[in-house]
Amino acid sequence: MPPRGRRTESLSKDAIVAAATEILDADGEDALTFRALAARLETGAGAIYWHVANKDELLTAAAADAIDRTLTGVDGIADPREALRAIALRVFDTVDDHPWVATHLARGLGQPGMIAVLDAVGQRVEELGVPTDRLFDTATAVLSYILGGAGQNAANARRHAQDAQAGSRAEALGQESQRWAGLDVDRYPFVRAMADSLRDHDDREQFLAGVELMLDGIGAQKR
Amino acid sequence: MPPRGRRTESLSKDAIVAAATEILDADGEDALTFRALAARLETGAGAIYWHVANKDELLTAAAADAIDRTLTGVDGIADPREALRAIALRVFDTVDDHPWVATHLARGLGQPGMIAVLDAVGQRVEELGVPTDRLFDTATAVLSYILGGAGQNAANARRHAQDAQAGSRAEALGQESQRWAGLDVDRYPFVRAMADSLRDHDDREQFLAGVELMLDGIGAQKR
DNA sequence: ACCTGAACACCGTTCAAGT
DNA sequence: ACCTGAACACCGTTCAAGT
Numbered sequence: 001m002p003p004r005g006r007r008t009e010s011l012s013k014d015a016i017v018a019a020a021t022e023i024l025d026a027d028g029e030d031a032l033t034f035r036a037l038a039a040r041l042e043t044g045a046g047a048i049y050w051h052v053a054n055k056d057e058l059l060t061a062a063a064a065d066a067i068d069r070t071l072t073g074v075d076g077i078a079d080p081r082e083a084l085r086a087i088a089l090r091v092f093d094t095v096d097d098h099p100w101v102a103t104h105l106a107r108g109l110g111q112p113g114m115i116a117v118l119d120a121v122g123q124r125v126e127e128l129g130v131p132t133d134r135l136f137d138t139a140t141a142v143l144s145y146i147l148g149g150a151g152q153n154a155a156n157a158r159r160h161a162q163d164a165q166a167g168s169r170a171e172a173l174g175q176e177s178q179r180w181a182g183l184d185v186d187r188y189p190f191v192r193a194m195a196d197s198l199r200d201h202d203d204r205e206q207f208l209a210g211v212e213l214m215l216d217g218i219g220a221q222k223r
Numbered sequence: 224m225p226p227r228g229r230r231t232e233s234l235s236k237d238a239i240v241a242a243a244t245e246i247l248d249a250d251g252e253d254a255l256t257f258r259a260l261a262a263r264l265e266t267g268a269g270a271i272y273w274h275v276a277n278k279d280e281l282l283t284a285a286a287a288d289a290i291d292r293t294l295t296g297v298d299g300i301a302d303p304r305e306a307l308r309a310i311a312l313r314v315f316d317t318v319d320d321h322p323w324v325a326t327h328l329a330r331g332l333g334q335p336g337m338i339a340v341l342d343a344v345g346q347r348v349e350e351l352g353v354p355t356d357r358l359f360d361t362a363t364a365v366l367s368y369i370l371g372g373a374g375q376n377a378a379n380a381r382r383h384a385q386d387a388q389a390g391s392r393a394e395a396l397g398q399e400s401q402r403w404a405g406l407d408v409d410r411y412p413f414v415r416a417m418a419d420s421l422r423d424h425d426d427r428e429q430f431l432a433g434v435e436l437m438l439d440g441i442g443a444q445k446r
Numbered sequence: 447a448c449c450t451g452a453a454c455a456c457c458g459t460t461c462a463a464g465t
Numbered sequence: 466a467c468c469t470g471a472a473c474a475c476c477g478t479t480c481a482a483g484t
Contacts, residue, residue: 138432143375217441
């Protein structure tokens with residue numbers, strides 16, 4: 001056993017980001033503090049600042065890693081429609097598994113790694129035959145939907161996890177469905193009518209239905 | 224002049240939320256602290272806790288008010304397509320004017336006020352003739368796009384405002400455009416090719432183009 | 447019932463001091 | 466060059482004490 005004092009293994013930005021990701025995945029965004037991170041890395045809180053400028057850089061780097069991992073493999077899919085579905089689902093699942101990533105997806109193209117997502121989406125949109133002068137608008141619209149849909153799902157999942165203290169996710173959904181069914185029919189006729197749909201829906205399928213809607217829109221605009 | 228001591232006008236949740244909104248609009252999300260809020264209200268920090276449970280409730284209430292204001296007037300538009308464009312633009316402009324609202328839009332249907340947005344969107348989607356079994360998926364997809372697009376725009380605006388320290392928004396956009404033009408053509412061919420489009424694009428028009436894409440998708444799915 | 451303001455338990459960040 | 470850990474300037478929140 002080494003004597004108390006200097007660390008034996010040296011710190012690195014990669015090791016710090018990896019440890020931060022573990023904390024974020026295990027205990028959520030609030031649990032990531034420099035003190036907790038330092039404890040896990042068996043170092044002092046100030047040591048981390050030698051490798052990362054501040055907490056924002058740390059979170060940005062952790063999210064960028066997660067986003068980079070998201071896209072691996074999708075370039076092997078030949079059909080552009082299939083590829084777009086796959087890209088969308090990858091982002092969706094990444095956010096579902098790591099809700100803390102959603103915060104950084106909301107930063108849009110300012111978030112490192114997001115350029116790669118836009119490029120992947122844009123290439124497939126181009127392959128679908130969208131005219132050059134509509135490529136940018138179309139690709140960013142698809143990206144906006146993907147990020148919005150993934151973010152909404154993560155928010156709903158977080159909320160249902162909170163609501164259902166001891167119960168299951170299905171129970172929380174059932175409770176919200178009942179709340180919808182009890183809404184004023186004059187003020188919220190649509191949402192009220194959707195109470196059953198809410199109870200029975202599947203988040204992934206619903207998200208994919210939106211992707212399909214955009215693909216159909218792209219197809220319609222070609223005519 | 225009243226003697227130093229007890230406040231003359233009594234506090235209320237509404238007054239607190241209004242003051243919080245002023246701080247948020249004037250100086251951003253980080254500027255809202257209970258101490259700053261108490262100073263503006265000429266009271267003690269602890270007094271606020273008599274009226275709101277905590278900071279989250281305060282921010283949620285402020286965002287809910289902003290969202291409620293967003294929808295006033297859109298129910299007077301008869302044509303469902305026009306109404307959907309108007310709803311989308313209202314949300315977009317609200318987030319553009321009050322970037323701090325974006326954080327709470329990301330909470331989705333858990334955010335008070337959001338049910339009203341979903342209902343407004345859903346009613347118009349229904350009027351477009353979408354079949355009953357696709358109403359829920361379609362309405363939530365449109366909502367996801369609206370929230371995603373508005374959020375992305377707010378993030379980009381925030382970033383460009385930061386980047387362009389003394390310069391204009393157009394300068395910041397030009398700089399980012401040059402960065403895109405300098406990207407590796409093998410790794411990011413699409414984004415690189417979009418450099419000019421980025422420089423010349425208009426955020427609102429781009430957002431609306433996405434709304435149109437969804438409307439066209441809805442039209443295509445009816446067949 | 448409502449407000450005051452000091453106190454508490456935390457945080458991100460800095461920095462003199464070490465090796 | 467890299468790390469330590471105490472210190473600083475803040476926060477959100479609580480609560481005994483006032484009116």
